[in-house]
Amino acid sequence: MAENSRSVTSGKGMTVAPSPLNEVKLDLAIILVVGVLLLLVQGRLLDSLLAQLLVLASYGLLGMLWIVIRARDVLQRAARDREQPPNGPQ
DSSP states (O other): OOTTOOOSSTTSOSOOOOOTTHHHHHHHHHHHHHHHHHHHHHHHHOOOHHHHHHHHHHHHHHHHHHHHHHHHHHHHHHHHHHHSOTTOOO
């Protein structure tokens, strides 16, 4: 094997192509992980099925609202940056 052969990933760990929505993807991943943890724990914390449903539904709605607001903000910022000339406002 040649020692100078390079790996496709080049050993830098997990990388993602640059995108304005990468921060929204990270938010979504965090919301999903916390949601799964909440799903696993809520049965032990709450006795009432109605309370469990209310907690999970409210978490889901708040998470959805957060992702929608963040995505709209990022897309508006990207559109604004695209409209400006590369030298800045003149």
